Amino acid sequence: LCSVEFRRSASFSRFVDVINIENSRMVNFGKKLMADQIQEWKRYYINYKLMKKKLKQFVQQTQAGREDRRQVIKEFSKMLDDQIEKIVLFVLEQQGLLASRIQELGEQHKVLLEKPDISQIFELQEAYRTTGYDLLKLLRFVDMNATGLRKILKKFDKRFHSRFTDYYVSSRASHPYSQLQQVFKHVGIGAVVGALSRHLADLQDHQGSYSSIYDQPSRVLKDPVIDQINASVDKLTHSTNFLQFLGQHALILQEDIPTTAEDHADDHKYHFISLILNLTNTFLYMVNTYIIVPTADDYALSLGAAATVCGVIIGSMAVAQVFSSVYFSAWSNKSYFRPLVFSSIMLFLGNILYALAYDFKSIVILLIGRLLCGLGSARAVNRRYISDCVPLKIRMQASAGFVSASALGMACGPALAGLLQTNFKIYTLTFNQNTLPGWLMALAWLIYLLFLWISFREPVHEAEENHIPASAHAEHVETENLEDGLVQPLLLSSKDKLDEDEDQDFEDSEESSEDSHKPVTSIASAYRLLTPSVKVQLLIYFMLKYAMEILLSESSVITAIYFSWSTSKVAIFLAVLGLTVLPVNAVVGSYISNMFEDRQILLASELMVLVGIMLSFHFTNLYSVPQYVSSALIIFVSAEVLEGVNLSLLSRVMSSRLARGTYNGGLLSTEAGTLARVFADGTITIAGYLGDDQLLNATLFPSLLICLASIVATFLTYSTLY
16 A cells, blocks of 8 residues: 555656646746646647747738738738647547557456456556546646647737737637637547546445446545546636536636645635625525515505606615625725625615605605615625635535525515515504515614624635745745646636746737736726627626516516506516526536537527517507516526626636726626616616506617627627637
């Protein structure tokens, strides 16, 4: 056993030596590529130096008028094609060699099944692990070359002030014989990983009877080499599953694969009870948002306003949230406990005022109550806490919990409203279907505040952690660099962990790794980082939130006008819609997203939302319940699917500088969605002046126009969505 452990350690050491991690992040990529090359594979790497030299020549020839841009693009494209073909063919050759080795080991495995020998089993395990480490070398090879391709494309775009990258990637990746897609999909590598996992699992707990990982899909193989391979492949291929798909809804993304050092750094911040309290805040806030929807029109009527003023009542919370999201995001840089306490107090007071407005016969008090509730929206803190304080190894589960808590709250809110159909008085206070949501939520926030005060543990913030000795920091960086090499995003990623070349031929050198990771400090600087692709994804997010808010907020009014539904029926209808969120995401996350590209699902979902909106229009004298319910389900389900893939694509096309800080990607998407809700609720109230017979079509028409605009914008940027 000792000798086996020694061999395992030795093989890992050999692997680390082969990886040859850089000694400093300040080394430019050209030198790093030369230093980190596996010598026996040297001639198969991208010839980065040659391509830089040719690019310089193209620039000089173009400036001198000896070469036109079209010819330059043609020649440079051919150079890239040759380089990619060389890389891909070598990768395929190495995959074949690995497959042959696994096949040979499989023959030995069959013999051992007939005549088990513990020492030979350990030797065979070590042989499989050695093959696994060789596969990691191949993944490192792919990663280094993909980084080189990405950097040279970026240099071309910058030197020629063009969008050559968009043209090149879209023309190559969409071709049926695409070699770029071979890099993206890693089908052969997946097969090798599957074979290694199966054989190692069988050898790990060999008990004389065969038990395959394919027969037990939930079975997790605990082997370091498989963990590292899976982490690398997952990052390179953007593979997905149900938890990841849910996590994408939260826009809380796992940027790196966890290292041991990172785990220790995160563990001292992590507190399970605090995470539960954070998710409870998310759940209660969503309940608070939607518990009034079934009765908002009746409440408005009881205060002497029109039923369509329900749009203002519901939307006033979103108006305040536009501002609260910013200060909560900034506040979370310093504390998580104090913002959550403030949120709870504001929501407690807001719900008290909302309930008291009935007895005071004042719609102003009601609106002030809803505004206070919006000022207590701590969703920016909820996201930030998960992003900063939950260890990477469970961050995706926590992100999925965030989305699940939101979905559950969205379903429970209307359901609770349906149960509060009573009417009584205590002294001068009225308790009925209009006021009970306020009283119930005030009590819930008071109880939550007490638990928060007693049980929440404030994590250590970055400012306090910066007092780490330089030697310890250097050791952490050295350890971290191994993983950085394995998880660097592929060709289209905007995230650069390595410094750009400081080549003397290029005076306008690229941003350094340190600068490219600095968070933005203002809305203006954040806006400058929004590329056309990011703007389109934010437009899509605005569209889907607008369509959903129109559907939900006007449901009580529309169903009363056309079908004379009671509050209980409206509550059941909205609760059923909310309950579709998790099953739909389970299907999409586990199956559909593995069969189609995200951009294909995005476009299909947009088209389905469009179909749902068109079916919702009142064209004839008869407007039936089946028409309304079916069109509502199409809109809601399609929008839910759209939200997941939209935020997934947004995370890929968005600058890494928007991954942290006050003005982060989560804040931008939250603001886009909140503004959509504000405009949607305002549309309902304004459309009410046109009369009941025009209300439905008047509110659907803007949804139709925005949806059409988003579809056109998607087509225009489709080739950039990878």
